Amino acid sequence: MAGAVERIKSGLLEVQEYVRMLGFVGRSFVSRPFYYRDTVQQFEYIGIGSMTVVLLTGLFTGMVLALQSGLTLDQFGARSMVGRLVSASMVKELGPVLTGLMVAGRVGSGIAAELGSMMVTDQIAALRALGTDPIRKLVVPRIVAGLLMVPVLTVVATAVGMVGGWIVTVGILRVASTVYWNSVVQGLYIQDVWMALIKPFFLGFAIVSIGCHVGLRTRGGTQGVGRATTNAVVASSVAVIAVNYFVTQLLIVLLY
């Protein structure tokens, strides 16, 4: 019982510290200094650095979607509709969520490990001692990059997924290329596109802010860094799935 109470207390403390960090981040957005160079570096690390993994994930997801939906649609003699299923699934859910999960695995863990190592080696304390606010210097550039690059990565993953679906549809299912692309366009509604563009902002923000929070709360040497990395991946992956659900529900109310 006492253990459960302690866990609840420490969970609440984490939430409180996370919200406090977001408060500092909010304040840093509207006042100087802003670290442009660090932000550009993070654009490269989060955006360009995650491109390969996102491309591969999008491609193979689109390919397998086409294979599976082709199998099911064959039962109704509707193989030509594969494009609709691929586009609707990739744009509305799989593009944003899979990109989010991939970025959580690569970037969330990287941020937690980097900031965690800086914490346990006193580099964060040294930054503060040298008159630099670690939130402005380390957290804000990462959040800005996450906010802007995850949507870009999502668009790339979705587009590549459709190309993957096209490869399988034309190459294996033997459906004409124009039929596939017509079907892709028919499967898309403008609301779906808006949803695909809006959701990744929330996912990017959640992944990076959780990674930063976990990193800055690291204690206990190299073991602590390992723990922080694992926690960051688990927490940001769960956050991707949960935030995706809540934002989807909100957007359905607002857009449809």
Add this chain to the structure above:
Amino acid sequence: MTVHPASRESLLEEALGHGGPIIVFDGVSLAFDEKVILREVSFTLKTGHTKIFLGASGAGKSTILRLILGLLKPDGGRIFVNGEQVDRMSEQQLMAVRADLGMVFQEGALFDSLSVRDNVGYKLFEEGWPAAEANGRVQEVLGFIGLAEFIDRGPAELSGGQRRRVAIARAMAAKPKILLYDEPTTGLDPITSITVDEEIIKLRDLEGVSSILVTHQLRDAFYVAEHTAVRRGDRIEFEKASPDKCEEAEFIMLRDGRIAFEGNAGELRAAARTDPYIEAFLS
């Protein structure tokens, strides 16, 4: 000699010139959960002087440095740095106070991703010094600590002693009035330790920097307390300090969060004859 907490307000009214109080702790207490780290600790560091904190691991020595910087807040008592009460300041207000402070962290805490040049010049580049001026100052301080040729290397390419010396260079680059050293020689061989000690002495005697040294390396503590740096032409020499100069370095021994001893090197040796704890510590 046990020091009881006393109001230091009268001291604060004195001028902050040489011999004036530059750091004042007034009845400072701190606990982490159930564990008491500091119990009503009071002391005064005078401008140009050195305080050397001794004590067992976990006695609260490093905590004192973090309190001075405002990296931690005390549960009770007051802390004054350069005449300003820092214990209730916001992070934003503390930035101005930290401009006068330099800290050498245990193990150096150099930024791994930056070169020696960017580490040493970090504060100067952040404060927007003109590039030529900042680079000139970086070269000057690296020359001062004898590591000018390492300017383009990364921290990973330096030995333990070199890392500590670069950390000293980083702390002194922006010409702070106060330098705080957190176990700067722990884990170093005796020869390298002496080079680090000599940097501390040089900064104190030639640059007029007030310093607080936290250590449990007695050899280094006495070396810093009882030696002085003298410039002779282009050379800097280290020699035994005069009795008056020795008075400017005071030892504080912490035990169970309290000050168990406060006095100069001679008084510390004398106290070891009557106090078994100090005797055990010094032996």
